[in-house]
Amino acid sequence: xxxxxxxxxxxxxxxxxxxxxxxxxxxxxxxxxxxxxxxxxxxxxxxxxxxxxxxxxxxxxxxxxxxxxxxxxxxxxxxxxxxxxxxxxxxxxxxxxxxxxxxxxxxxxxxxxxxxxxxxxxxxxxxxxxxxxxxxxxxxxxxxxxxxxxxxxxxxxxxxxxxx
Amino acid sequence: xxxxxxxxxxxxxxxxxxxxxxxxxxxxxxxxxxxxxxxxxxxxxxxxxxxxxxxxxxxxxxxxxxxxxxxxxxxxxxxxxxxxxxxxxxxxxxxxxxxxxxxxxxxxxxxxxxxxxxxxxxxxxxxxxxxxxxxxxxxxxxxxxxxxxxxxxxxxxxxxxxxxxxxxxxxxxxxxxxxxxxxxxxxxxxxxxxxxxxxxxxxxxxxxxxxxxxxxxxxxxxxxxxxxxxxxxxxxxxxxxxxxxxxxxxxxxxxxxxxxxxxxxxxxxxxxxxxxxxxxxxxxxxxxxxxxxxxxxxxxxxxxxxxxxxxxxxxxxxxxxxxxxxxxxxxxxxxxxxxxxxxxxxxxxxxx
Numbered sequence: 137x138x139x140x141x142x143x144x145x146x147x148x149x150x151x152x153x154x155x156x157x158x159x160x161x162x163x164x165x166x167x168x169x170x171x172x173x174x175x176x177x178x179x180x181x182x183x184x185x186x187x188x189x190x191x192x193x194x195x196x197x198x199x200x201x202x203x204x205x206x207x208x209x210x211x212x213x214x215x216x217x218x219x220x221x222x223x224x225x226x227x228x229x230x231x232x233x234x235x236x237x238x239x240x241x242x243x244x245x246x247x248x249x250x251x252x253x254x255x256x257x258x259x260x261x262x263x264x265x266x267x268x269x270x271x272x273x274x275x276x277x278x279x280x281x282x283x284x285x286x287x288x289x290x291x292x293x294x295x296x297x298x299x300x
Numbered sequence: 301x302x303x304x305x306x307x308x309x310x311x312x313x314x315x316x317x318x319x320x321x322x323x324x325x326x327x328x329x330x331x332x333x334x335x336x337x338x339x340x341x342x343x344x345x346x347x348x349x350x351x352x353x354x355x356x357x358x359x360x361x362x363x364x365x366x367x368x369x370x371x372x373x374x375x376x377x378x379x380x381x382x383x384x385x386x387x388x389x390x391x392x393x394x395x396x397x398x399x400x401x402x403x404x405x406x407x408x409x410x411x412x413x414x415x416x417x418x419x420x421x422x423x424x425x426x427x428x429x430x431x432x433x434x435x436x437x438x439x440x441x442x443x444x445x446x447x448x449x450x451x452x453x454x455x456x457x458x459x460x461x462x463x464x465x466x467x468x469x470x471x472x473x474x475x476x477x478x479x480x481x482x483x484x485x486x487x488x489x490x491x492x493x494x495x496x497x498x499x500x501x502x503x504x505x506x507x508x509x510x511x512x513x514x515x516x517x518x519x520x521x522x523x524x525x526x527x528x529x530x531x532x533x534x535x536x537x538x539x540x541x542x543x544x545x546x547x548x549x550x551x552x553x554x555x556x557x558x559x560x561x562x563x564x565x566x567x568x569x570x571x572x573x574x575x576x577x578x579x580x581x582x583x584x585x586x587x588x589x590x591x592x593x594x595x596x597x598x599x600x601x602x603x604x605x606x607x608x609x610x611x612x613x614x615x616x617x618x619x620x621x622x623x624x625x626x627x628x629x630x631x632x633x634x635x636x637x638x639x640x641x642x643x644x645x646x647x648x649x650x651x652x
Contacts, residue, residue, distance in 0.1 A: 209343040221419070223343030225334065225454040225462040228469075239459070239466050239527065244501055246528020249460025251471040254453055255445060268457070273530055 139167035141174070201234035248272060268297050301368040301408055303381060307625050311388055311410035314616055316608035318430020322599040323547045325478040325518070325612070326429055327539075328389075329436045331444060332463045332472035333422040336452040340464040341417055346400055349417055353401040356416045359450040360405040365443070367408025374402050380630070383621035389427070391415055412443060419464050420472075422447075431547070433475055433539030437531060460527065470527030475538045478507070479546065482517040482596040483553035486568070490517075493546060500542060501525050507588070516588030521546070554600060569597030576614075577650040581637040587618045587644065605649065614647050 139147045145167035153162045166174060202214035211223030213231050222228070228235065240247055250272045271294045278287040312326070334340060338352055357371050374382060374395065382396040391404050395418045402417035415423040424447065426440040454462040461472040468474070484490045497504050505520045523538055557565045572593035576582070582590075595611045597603045616622060618640050624631050627639050645652065 209339050211343055219342065220467075221342045221464045222340055222466065224339040225336065225456070227340075228456055228459055228462055228466075235466060239469060242467050243470065243525045243527035246470070246525065248458055249456075249470045249527060251460060251473070251530040252441075253460070254448055254455050256448070256452065257455070269530070 137165055139170050140165050141170040142167060145169065201231065204231055204234065206230040250276070268294065271297060301370040301406070303370065303372070303377070306370055306406065306410075307384065307622075309409070310613060310616070312427055312429055314609065314612045315429040316612050318428060318432050320544075320547050321430040321608065323480055323550050324431040324543070325480055326389075326427055327431055327433050327436055327477050328425060328427045328475070329433070329440045330423055330425040330474045330476070331440060332420040332461070332468045332474070333424065333444075333447075333451075334454045334462060334464070335421050336454045338421065338454075341400075341419065341421070342464065349401040352421050353403060353416055355451065356414070356422055357403060357405070359447060360414055362450060363443075363446040365405055365407035365412045365414065369405055369407055371405045372403055374398070374404065380621045380624050384625060387616065387619040387621050392418060394418065412439075420468070422451075431477065431539065431543060433477075433535050433543075437535045441531070467524070468526055471529070471531050471534065473526055473531055473534060474522050475534060476520055476522035477543055479519045479521055479543075479550075480517060480592065480595060481519060481546075481550050482592050483557055484550050485517045486557065486564070487553045489549070489553060493549065497521060497546075502542065515585050516590075516592035518588065518592065554596070558600060565597075565600070566602055568593045569602045572597070573603055573648065576644045577648040578645070578652050579641045581634070582641045582644065583637055584619060584640070587640060588615075591615050591618075610647065614644060618644060 137147045139145050147165035148168055149166045149171040151164040151166075153164070154160070155162060202212070202217070204213040205211065206223060206227045207230065208226040209223035211227055211230075213234055216222055216227070216231065222231075236247065250269050253269065271290055275287055275290040275294065278284075278290060315321075318324075318327075335352060335355065338344070339348060341349065344352065353373075360369065360371060372385075374391070377385070382391070385391045385404065386393055386396050388410065390406055390410060390413050392415070395402065395404070395415055398418070400417065402415075404416065405414045407413065411427055413425045413427075415425070424440060424444060426436050426443065428436055456462055460470040463469050463472050481490060481493070484493055494504050501524045503522050503524050505522070507515060507518045507520065521543070523534055526534075529537075572590040576587070576590050576594070591611060591614055594603065594606065595608070595615075598606050598608055598611055617626060620636055623636055623639050623643065626643065631639055
């Protein structure tokens with residue numbers, strides 16, 4: 137089918153107007169150029185622009201927090217995302233919100249350390265850290281054994297310990 | 301210990317001893333640590349780097365890694381010496397090629413080493429021949445306790461030991477073993493093993509770690525998850541469950557070769573013996589490939605005039621930097637192939 141306007145190029149844009157009140161149908165067929173001249177946006181163009189828009193939104197999501205920077209070392213979150221390396225221990229605090237999900241993904245869903253800590257933190261009466269790590273380990277174990285009563289008890293103790 | 305003494309001694313993992321030494325060349329545990337209150341290296345200036353280097357080097361000199369410790373400023377080492385340290389698995393390729401103040405401390409016998417200013421301020425490593433992860437952990441834990449009496453490490457209640465790369469955060473502990481899996485390869489089961497390893501979140505790499513290819517059936521397998529599991533859990537899972545299983549698969553495949561395809565097995569082994577006993581020029585890749593078959597043959601009692609230790613020695617000394625140390629001069633690629641063939645013929649006891 138040829139474009140009804142220029143009668144040269146094949147028609148690729150097909151329009152169906154339903155005219156009220158009696159619902160008369162008017163079909164129109166244009167080639168791409170003529171449809172543009174008629175001021176008709178082609179569906180194809182719409183798709184691309186909406187795709188682009190989606191993409192921009194998505195990439196904005198990926199670099200959420202990109203402009204965050206650490207007051208201690210000046211590292212920005214964007215810079216970290218491109219190199220994979222942090223600038224100082226404080227970055228873990230400065231970027232915590234955006235970093236935590238990445239860490240979780242890299243460590244099979246883990247969100248907290250459960251291993252040992254520096255001896256200096258254990259000095260004096262049972263170190264809070266060691267105690268916490270032990271409780272978290274026990275909690276994991278209780279969940280594994282489906283002992284939910286024990287798990288709930290441990291969760292409460294962890295909460296008290298954390299706020300102490 | 302001087303660098304020359306280091307070159308001449310045969311390190312721990314050459315011994316060919318320890319549990320499952322026929323499949324597990326060596327076990328290693330490495331801890332990533334950073335000094336509290338100091339920036340990580342990507343944001344540390346040269347004067348910070350120097351200060352960190354000094355602090356760690358002084359601390360190591362105090363705690364004594366074991367025996368006569370060598371503390372080496374990498375910038376003072378020439379290219380061949382750096383390469384030799386990589387070939388001995390005492391430093392990483394990245395550390396050899398890096399910039400700025402950095403170094404390595406090595407114990408006598410090479411059982412313990414500390415890389416200073418690699419990706420983190422400290423990379424503490426302990427190494428043993430064969431599969432010995434439990435004892436290694438006790439050893440490195442005790443060593444770390446001594447080091448932290450002088451250095452305070454960056455630590456966070458939630459994330460544990462803080463590392464430059466968040467993939468190491470938590471325990472900062474990487475357990476790895478060097479495996480020799482020729483029978484799994486010959487019986488086309490190696491891909492299955494890799495897939496299973498990936499499912500268990502293990503990294504499988506080549507002989508020299510990150511970014512290197514697996515050549516000659518030698519693989520380095522290590523844990524990837526460092527957060528949410530305690531050190532003991534990692535050691536237990538890796539050392540007592542996962543690796544023994546892979547070892548079992550390999551041994552079963554060797555048994556199957558022996559009982560069902562002994563001709564194929566002997567052909568591989570004796571071709572390798574023949575080539576290394578006669579070749580006039582041989583590349584390092586081909587050497588690894590052939591030594592792999594010989595090593596398998598030795599373990600399976602197919603060639604009785606060689607032992608594991610000797611094969612391990614050939615394995616180490618046929619590497620580029622070691623060859624150049626052995627001949628005492630710089631060699632280009634073609635010269636190395638000839639020197640390597642000469643060395644290997646000698647070691648094979650060849651009369652040709």
